[in-house]
Amino acid sequence: MKKNYNLPINNVEFSIFEKTEPYLNNNKKPFTIFYDDPENFIRLLSGNCIEILKIAKENSVDMIFADPPYFLSNGGITCHAGKMVSVNKGKWDKSKGVEENHRFNLEWLKACQRVLKPDGTIWVSGTTHIIYSVGFAMQELGYKILNDIIWYKRNAPPNLSCRYFTHSTEIVLWAEKKEKSKHYFDYQLMKKINQGKQMRNVWELSAPLSEEKKFGKHPTQKPVELLKRIILSSTKEGDLTLDPFCGSSTTGIASLLLNRKYVGIDLEEEYLELSKKRIEQSKIEKKNEM
Numbered sequence: 001m002k003k004n005y006n007l008p009i010n011n012v013e014f015s016i017f018e019k020t021e022p023y024l025n026n027n028k029k030p031f032t033i034f035y036d037d038p039e040n041f042i043r044l045l046s047g048n049c050i051e052i053l054k055i056a057k058e059n060s061v062d063m064i065f066a067d068p069p070y071f072l073s074n075g076g077i078t079c080h081a082g083k084m085v086s087v088n089k090g091k092w093d094k095s096k097g098v099e100e101n102h103r104f105n106l107e108w109l110k111a112c113q114r115v116l117k118p119d120g121t122i123w124v125s126g127t128t129h130i131i132y133s134v135g136f137a138m139q140e141l142g143y144k145i146l147n148d149i150i151w152y153k154r155n156a157p158p159n160l161s162c163r164y165f166t167h168s169t170e171i172v173l174w175a176e177k178k179e180k181s182k183h184y185f186d187y188q189l190m191k192k193i194n195q196g197k198q199m200r201n202v203w204e205l206s207a208p209l210s211e212e213k214k215f216g217k218h219p220t221q222k223p224v225e226l227l228k229r230i231i232l233s234s235t236k237e238g239d240l241t242l243d244p245f246c247g248s249s250t251t252g253i254a255s256l257l258l259n260r261k262y263v264g265i266d267l268e269e270e271y272l273e274l275s276k277k278r279i280e281q282s283k284i285e286k287k288n289e290m
């Protein structure tokens with residue numbers, strides 16, 4: 001049966017229009033709905049986020065969290081659980097060279113900017129490998145950068161080569177759609193959870209806990225605590241969050257637990273399957289807590 005994506009079959013206000021040009025041009029739908037839960041306002045789409053965002057509803061999303069490929073998977077080594085392992089995470093993480101990687105960052109950031117509401121904000125996490133390209137692309141596109149959060153991982157793995165300082169941080173850039181946007185920030189709540197003191201831009205949070213990986217793990221999974229803080233600081237209950245590179249849907253889990261709506265997109269069905277399992281489990285946990 002053909003679905004009409006304009007109808008509010010899921011009350012997530014992020015419609016995919018059947019009659020948009022990219023879809024009609026190649027006569028190929030660039031996505032499938034992998035998982036749909038209208039009751040909890042959750043939708044997972046399988047496909048390339050750039051193609052999907054180009055045909056999604058403009059000005060419809062309150063907040064985007066994006067954890068894009070870091071283009072790290074080029075045959076290097078890293079340390080995992082005390083062992084030397086390959087750094088390769090998948091085809092999606094292979095570098096295409098500095099210029100091509102920057103073009104990619106520009107393209108998905110532009111597609112995200114179009115779907116953000118006028119006062120909406122975007123968070124992008126990354127390491128040295130991409131974060132400067134992301135920041136520059138944001139400036140080129142007219143986003144206004146609000147903060148660079150330094151996420152300090154107190155349990156970071158050691159550096160095996162002993163030729164560098166041990167990497168133990170990631171940067172998360174927070175930006176609003178354009179210079180004149182009036183972004184939302186829950187200053188008081190952030191102060192409250194920081195023992196009554198202004199929250200600074202260095203956040204000390206552990207990497208994902210083992211219970212967050214009980215259904216298998218995504219190679220670059222983010223901790224739920226990081227996403228909870230991001231969501232609490234920059235959205236209100238009922239807002240719509242979008243994660244264009246959702247992986248195991250850490251953003252979706254935090255959104256569900258904090259009563260926000262969520263759309264997640266990923267290329268790989270293996271990760272969407274993991275997302276689905278984690279979301280189902282979080283629904284049970286949420287129900288049990290009520």
Ligand SMILES: C[S@@+](CC[C@H](N)C(=O)[O-])C[C@H]1O[C@@H](n2cnc3c(N)ncnc32)[C@H](O)[C@@H]1O
Pocket residue numbers: 047048049050067068069070092218220221222223244245246247248249250251265266267268271
């Ligand atoms: C860094 S990981 C995100 C991990 C996620 N934050 C989590 O907590 O599990 C990036 C994800 O983007 C996906 N991806 C890469 N290119 C994509 C594209 N063009 N469109 C949609 N997803 C893409 C990969 O399959 C991968 O799961």
